[in-house]
Amino acid sequence: MTTALTTGSGLDAETRELLAGSLRELLAAHTDAASIAAALAELGWDEVWAGDPATATTLLFTEHGRALATSRVLDDVLLAELAPALPAPTGPRAVLYPHPADKGDLVACGAPLRGLLLGRLDGVAEVVVPAVDADSAVLLVVPAAKFADATAPTGGFDPQSGWLAVARGPVPDGISPVRAADAWTRAQAAGRRALATEIAGVCEAALALATAHTAARWQYGRPIASFQAVRHRLAEAHVAVVAARTTVEAAWAMAGEPDGGAWAARIAKLRAGRAQADVLRHTVQVLGAMSLTLESEMHRFVTRAAALDALLGDHLSLAEATGTELLTGTEPHPVVEI
Amino acid sequence: MTGPATTGRPDGAEHKARPFVTDLDAYRAALRAYLTSEPSLNRWRDRHYDSVEERIADHAVLMGGLYRGRWNRYGWPEEAGGLGGDPRHRAVLYDELSAAGLPVPDPHLVLETLGPAVLRFAPELAAEHLPAFLRGEEWWGQGFSEPEAGSDLAALRCRARRDGDRYVLSGQKLWTSHGATATRLVCLVRTGTPESRHRGLSMIMVDAAAPGVTIRPVALASGDNELAEVFFDDVEVPASRLVGAEGQGWAVAMYLLQYERAMYAWQSAAVALRRLRELRKQLRTRLAAGGGLPDGARRRLGDCYADIVTLRARSADTVRRLAAGQAVGPEASVDKVLLATAETGLHDLARDLLGADFLFGAAPQAAQWRADWWYSRAATILGGSAEVQRTILADHVLGLPKEPKA
Numbered sequence: 001m002t003t004a005l006t007t008g009s010g011l012d013a014e015t016r017e018l019l020a021g022s023l024r025e026l027l028a029a030h031t032d033a034a035s036i037a038a039a040l041a042e043l044g045w046d047e048v049w050a051g052d053p054a055t056a057t058t059l060l061f062t063e064h065g066r067a068l069a070t071s072r073v074l075d076d077v078l079l080a081e082l083a084p085a086l087p088a089p090t091g092p093r094a095v096l097y098p099h100p101a102d103k104g105d106l107v108a109c110g111a112p113l114r115g116l117l118l119g120r121l122d123g124v125a126e127v128v129v130p131a132v133d134a135d136s137a138v139l140l141v142v143p144a145a146k147f148a149d150a151t152a153p154t155g156g157f158d159p160q161s162g163w164l165a166v167a168r169g170p171v172p173d174g175i176s177p178v179r180a181a182d183a184w185t186r187a188q189a190a191g192r193r194a195l196a197t198e199i200a201g202v203c204e205a206a207l208a209l210a211t212a213h214t215a216a217r218w219q220y221g222r223p224i225a226s227f228q229a230v231r232h233r234l235a236e237a238h239v240a241v242v243a244a245r246t247t248v249e250a251a252w253a254m255a256g257e258p259d260g261g262a263w264a265a266r267i268a269k270l271r272a273g274r275a276q277a278d279v280l281r282h283t284v285q286v287l288g289a290m291s292l293t294l295e296s297e298m299h300r301f302v303t304r305a306a307a308l309d310a311l312l313g314d315h316l317s318l319a320e321a322t323g324t325e326l327l328t329g330t331e332p333h334p335v336v337e338i
Numbered sequence: 339m340t341g342p343a344t345t346g347r348p349d350g351a352e353h354k355a356r357p358f359v360t361d362l363d364a365y366r367a368a369l370r371a372y373l374t375s376e377p378s379l380n381r382w383r384d385r386h387y388d389s390v391e392e393r394i395a396d397h398a399v400l401m402g403g404l405y406r407g408r409w410n411r412y413g414w415p416e417e418a419g420g421l422g423g424d425p426r427h428r429a430v431l432y433d434e435l436s437a438a439g440l441p442v443p444d445p446h447l448v449l450e451t452l453g454p455a456v457l458r459f460a461p462e463l464a465a466e467h468l469p470a471f472l473r474g475e476e477w478w479g480q481g482f483s484e485p486e487a488g489s490d491l492a493a494l495r496c497r498a499r500r501d502g503d504r505y506v507l508s509g510q511k512l513w514t515s516h517g518a519t520a521t522r523l524v525c526l527v528r529t530g531t532p533e534s535r536h537r538g539l540s541m542i543m544v545d546a547a548a549p550g551v552t553i554r555p556v557a558l559a560s561g562d563n564e565l566a567e568v569f570f571d572d573v574e575v576p577a578s579r580l581v582g583a584e585g586q587g588w589a590v591a592m593y594l595l596q597y598e599r600a601m602y603a604w605q606s607a608a609v610a611l612r613r614l615r616e617l618r619k620q621l622r623t624r625l626a627a628g629g630g631l632p633d634g635a636r637r638r639l640g641d642c643y644a645d646i647v648t649l650r651a652r653s654a655d656t657v658r659r660l661a662a663g664q665a666v667g668p669e670a671s672v673d674k675v676l677l678a679t680a681e682t683g684l685h686d687l688a689r690d691l692l693g694a695d696f697l698f699g700a701a702p703q704a705a706q707w708r709a710d711w712w713y714s715r716a717a718t719i720l721g722g723s724a725e726v727q728r729t730i731l732a733d734h735v736l737g738l739p740k741e742p743k744a
Contacts, residue, residue: 211736211738214738215738215739222739222742223739225732225738225739226738226739226740226741226742227741228725228729228741231728231729231732231736231738231741232725232728232729232732234732234736234738235675235727235728235729235731235732235735235736236675236728238672238731238735238736239672239675239676239731242652242669242672243648243652243672243676246648246651246652246655247644247647247648247651249651249655250647250650250651250654264647267643267644267647270640270641270644271644271647271648274641274644316637318640319636319637319638319640319641319644320636320637320640321640322639322640322643322644323635323636323637323638323639323640323641323643324636324640326618326639326640326643327618327621327622327625327636327639331615332611332614332615332618332643332646334433334437334611334647334650335647335650335651336647336650336651336654337366337430337433337654338362338426338429338430338433338604338654338657338658
């Protein structure tokens with residue numbers, strides 16, 4: 001085992017801070033998926049990524065979460081794992097994510113496609129769809145044009161996500177499934193680490209807002225952050241954020257396993273999903289009525305964190321699945337060694 | 339009683355080179371091979387005791403065997419009976435013991451909080467007494483709390499008056515872990531004025547057998563004598579028993595707390611994972627016999643496991659920082675909160691899922707879960723309560739406006 005944190009092994013602290021600053025500026029200046037992608041390309045993000053995927057993912061998704069950005073950078077994370085299993089692309093690709101309502105079940109081969117897209121398919125040639133065929137995960141590469149009339153904005157709790165739902169999509173006739181269960185397992189693991197990081201970023205921004213608000217807001221002649229009940233809620237929120245961050249770091253240490261560190265990545269996603277529930281419960285409370293209004297940003301953190309939790313497995317489903325596996329066979333893996 | 343056999347390695351062969359000091363993975367591999375293949379260790383597996391006194395004594399025998407096999411000497415310096423290495427070696431020992439289904443010997447729990455501080459602030463006392471501790475021949479209790487000084491430790495009143503080359507102790511300590519059976523007590527005492535708060539404190543090592551020391555066990559609700567109260571009636575202690583200088587007691591206590599919050603958290607995570615495996619086994623047996631589980635059992639099991647993994651991840655980071663010589667500041671309170679979450683969560687889970695077995699079962703496993711459940715409640719109380727930890731985080735990590743003084 002390496003003693004250094006994996007997320008810190010490639011780039012030194014100063015470089016990381018510089019990159020984080022560049023990403024913050026970039027995400028402040030660009031708000032749609034296409035211009036974020038173009039700006040990242042201009043920054044040379046592919047090289048940073050290739051040099052140190054753990055640090056690059058951690059930096060990008062942290063800032064993405066803090067900025068409440070919407071883009072298709074998560075697609076890139078999954079496609080990096082899926083591409084080796086797939087035929088050469090005919091153009092840019094997107095990913096169709098399993099629909100959260102299906103609780104982790106992949107769509108069956110031959111059935112109408114269902115799921116979530118992270119954004120509009122402008123400029124996209126192919127959509128990669130994880131599906132299930134005879135109890136095994138396969139990948140379908142579907143021309144993007146087939147989704148033309150099948151998408152609708154997800155709306156609902158987080159209307160600003162920019163995500164599109166495919167409720168009853170095209171039946172992928174004449175597309176031969178690619179047997180790629182391992183690639184999907186790795187892609188899902190990578191996606192879960194990225195999402196756990198993004199959720200932690202959202203939580204950190206919400207906690208910073210709550211900390212600033214409670215230090216500035218006076219009641220009974222003193223800042224409300226000097227009341228123990230408020231202080232302890234914020235301390236608990238801090239612990240939850242650190243817990244999420246630490247667990248995803250531990251998951252990175254296992255990313256080199258043949259299955260992409262799938263088990264640890266699931267635990268990290270579970271932990272981050274639970275953290276967002278805990279953190280935002282506290283931050284909403286300490287902002288008082290302000291947090292329920294459109295005048296405060298807090299509601300955006302609440303809804304984005306909830307949406308990110310739902311993607312690739314919400315914390316309740318992941319906990320249920322983990323507990324079930326522990327009871328039916330899997331020994332509790334230590335995940336972390338000294 | 340005899341301890342486990344030694345490694346069989348000709349003494350001195352590994353002594354000269356000591357590759358384990360620099361090669362943690364080699365140490366881990368050799369230790370794992372020993373713990374999983376040595377038949378004499380089986381007597382400590384699935385072992386239940388009728389009393390705490392019996393348990394500590396039997397664990398001390400295990401310690402003696404680990405000492406003879408040289409295993410628990412890594413991570414401690416040669417001057418104090420060790421073989422070199424750093425806290426990571428100790429962390430590996432606790433983890434591998436737990437992975438092999440063995441207990442972390444009780445005396446090691448207190449050793450981890452008191453040992454590093456005595457080493458740092460009183461090397462000559464460490465040289466004199468730590469080897470016997472590592473051999474399982476003696477163990478120490480930690481005398482901090484008092485009836486009027488629990489969370490507010492700086493209010494403590496147990497007094498040490500300097501008289502020539504000795505101190506004279508008078509007062510009382512309460513909630514002393516392992517106090518009823520300890521050979522020595524490391525106590526935080528007041529050497530300054532009653533109003534001096536944390537500035538007027540000193541740390542001193544007292545022999546439990548010294549004239550004027552009276553020890554009364556305090557039974558937990560389980561009936562187990564896990565704690566004790568200690569009375570000092572003009573007890574004479576040589577000044578050479580000071581840990582750190584007079585008046586430096588608070589600094590020693592703060593140094594010690596780093597280990598109590600980090601290494602103790604790692605130990606607890608290692609033990610919790612073993613206990614989760616044992617709980618899982620009991621639940622699987624029940625399911626195989628056609629029994630059921632309460633609603634939400636699987637989700638809670640998954641969550642509890644995730645909490646233990648989180649505690650492992652966090653405390654491993656902190657142990658590595660300690661091993662690298664970095665000071666661990668107020669952020670160690672995060673470790674303590676995560677420890678309490680995992681520990682109380684695991685035992686509440688066992689209580690709820692085992693149900694009637696937990697409440698009424700006559701088997702030793704049931705009695706063990708009941709006793710452990712009570713002990714798990716201490717996770718949010720001892721070593722700085724849950725409330726104290728949150729206040730430390732609010733003050734020193736989040737930098738929130740302070741609470742007004744009363």
